[in-house]
Amino acid sequence: MTASAPASTARTELFSDGVFAIVITLLAVEIHRPEVEPGGLAHALIEGWPGYLAYLLGFLYVGVIWLNHYGLFRHLRGIDRTFNWINLGVLGTTVLMPFATGVLATSFETGNRHDQQSAVVAYALIAGAMSAAWIPVFAYLRRHPELLRSPDVVSVLTAQRVRPLVGVTLFALAALAGWFVHPLIAISVFVVMLVYHAWTSEGIAAIRATPEPQP
Template sequence: MSKTRLEAFSDGVLAVAITLLVLDLHVDPGKGGSLLAQLGAAWPSFVAYVVSFLVIGVIWVNHHSIFRFAVTIDRLLLFWNLMLLMFVTTIPFTTSTLAGALADGDASDVRVAAVLYGGATTGFAVAFTFVWGRITLDLLRSGAMGAPERKRSMLRFSAGTVLYPILTLVGVLYAPAMLAGFALVSVYYLFNQTGASEA
């Protein structure tokens, strides 16, 4: 399979996932209470939307960035890319579940929703790390990247595999802090470079 086809498929899946997020944003101006009060009551949906949009958006940016370095598109890389997309497509569901639980205020439901959201993010962090690991292995074998450079790059790129589970535990205690943490990790990944030089 060509790299162009893989990227086109991935772009389509990511575009659908990020678009689905907005479907859970709604108010009903003609139904009880002022519009401002409804918007205020719906704050969990808006906050979760912004964080999840940022998360998926940064995934899209970094997906493009790392596939510039891909030399070979083999079955293993396709598999890890599919795993990445599988977890990313759960984000609209976990976002709406978390927002609904926060709006309802049931503490046990919020904890379950936080674990669902954190599990999805941890899943795509692990899959993304394997995608980058497969790409850099080819770079290492071709001599385009040295072993120390690859190690540094993998450590920087795989930070989410540690941070997301920690933030999930934070979410079990206080979900808004977890969302703030996910936003900060997304900002880190927005500005974090892979550490690889242009091939």
């Protein structure tokens, strides 16, 4: 029985971009508007710094994921039903970022050490799940080169598949360090992982390599 031809990526890309846009919007919703007596707004805004930092961290994480997603789809000439499900796994874990960001910000606003430990563990678990969702992406495309624009892309995907494994491992270590040692150690790992994923993002490289449109 002849396999059906891969379907266009257009609808999946549009849907995915919409999900990323909504997630980034929801991150801003997690920055709570202070309710204070007259004259106390400036102090309340300053005290809300954990929410601003958590938003920035979450925004950059989602932005890097979108860049990776963009870079990936530049290599695809089509997708099938299985890959659509894999893509939903990537999106399904990404939409948890506003929840993780809100929990993290609230824990540092209250200043309770146990809450902070719980928050960084929750954040690490969700971030680790986001990394794990990318593992089947590269494995599936390596087995189905017919979905790729060029056979040469397989080597690019092979190089990329180590990145989610690094993410899962280090986020797990961040959860352990944040719970048993200090929550700020976990925060440091989150920042390091953000820099790592941004620095090694194939999507960023793709944007840099895209020629400027001619007038």
